[in-house]
Amino acid sequence: MVKTQIYSIVNYNEAVQVMDAGADHIGLVPMQTGGIPAHRVPYDVIDKIYAEAKRRGVKTISIMLNKDVEEMFFIIKRLNPDIVHIAGMDYTADQAFADRLHKECPGTELMQAVLVDGPGALERAKEYAKYCDYLLTDTGLAVDTGIGASGKTHDWNIDREIVETVSIPVIIAGGLGPDNVEECIEKIRPYGVDSLSKTSTKFRDGVIEKDIPKVKEFCEKAHAMSEKLNLS
Numbered sequence: 001m002v003k004t005q006i007y008s009i010v011n012y013n014e015a016v017q018v019m020d021a022g023a024d025h026i027g028l029v030p031m032q033t034g035g036i037p038a039h040r041v042p043y044d045v046i047d048k049i050y051a052e053a054k055r056r057g058v059k060t061i062s063i064m065l066n067k068d069v070e071e072m073f074f075i076i077k078r079l080n081p082d083i084v085h086i087a088g089m090d091y092t093a094d095q096a097f098a099d100r101l102h103k104e105c106p107g108t109e110l111m112q113a114v115l116v117d118g119p120g121a122l123e124r125a126k127e128y129a130k131y132c133d134y135l136l137t138d139t140g141l142a143v144d145t146g147i148g149a150s151g152k153t154h155d156w157n158i159d160r161e162i163v164e165t166v167s168i169p170v171i172i173a174g175g176l177g178p179d180n181v182e183e184c185i186e187k188i189r190p191y192g193v194d195s196l197s198k199t200s201t202k203f204r205d206g207v208i209e210k211d212i213p214k215v216k217e218f219c220e221k222a223h224a225m226s227e228k229l230n231l232s
């Protein structure tokens with residue numbers, strides 16, 4: 001079954017509703033330095049969200065949008081997510097980061113964002129796949145933070161090539177919502193599909209809230225399409 005990954009959770013009640021709606025992975029932005037502090041979540045709130053997710057078997061993800069490796073390790077050790085998602089525009093995980101993560105944080109897997117901005121993305125994906133546990137292909141650069149949150153799709157032919165080339169799970173992100181998730185799965189046949197903007201309501205002050213009916217529609221369509229295509 002293709003995994004559904006839902007970003008960006010901001011509080012406990014929302015996390016519960018998103019999991020009830022069918023999310024297999026939930027992602028959020030822990031408090032951290034650098035960039036724009038939009039919808040960052042305090043650690044005590046994350047503890048409660050992750051405990052409930054772990055009880056349900058839903059995978060928990062912390063995104064890193066900063067470039068300070070020591071701060072990232074502090075956050076990973078404090079929160080113990082199932083997956084750390086490296087997406088900051090000024091830092092890319094390397095072999096040394098992966099080795100340290102697997103040694104110091106054995107319960108946490110590594111997911112590196114791949115900016116799909118042209119055919120060069122395939123070469124980057126092949127390199128990251130040597131030491132990462134997952135890749136997440138995404139569209140653009142968010143203002144002053146990192147790869148993603150664009151609400152825009154990119155050239156899915158490149159994602160398909162990445163999925164067919166690397167031997168680790170690939171999650172597709174960038175402008176996915178209930179309107180295009182089936183087409184995305186049919187074309188790329190990825191391990192997972194990710195959604196932020198199109199399953200959220202964004203308010204003018206930068207506050208963001210999940211739109212639960214849209215999350216449910218996204219998850220149902222993704223799961224139904226993976227059953228139709230017999231994707232394990």
Ligand SMILES: O=C(O)c1ccccc1N[C@@H]1O[C@H](COP(=O)(O)O)[C@@H](O)[C@H]1O
Pocket residue numbers: 006007008027028029063065087136138139142145146147148149150151152173174175176194195196197198
């Ligand atoms: O989650 C965020 O706030 C975030 C901030 C900066 C960069 C990336 C971020 N999230 C990742 O971007 C994808 C795609 O977003 P969208 O659906 O295109 O709006 C999101 O799901 C996270 O993986």
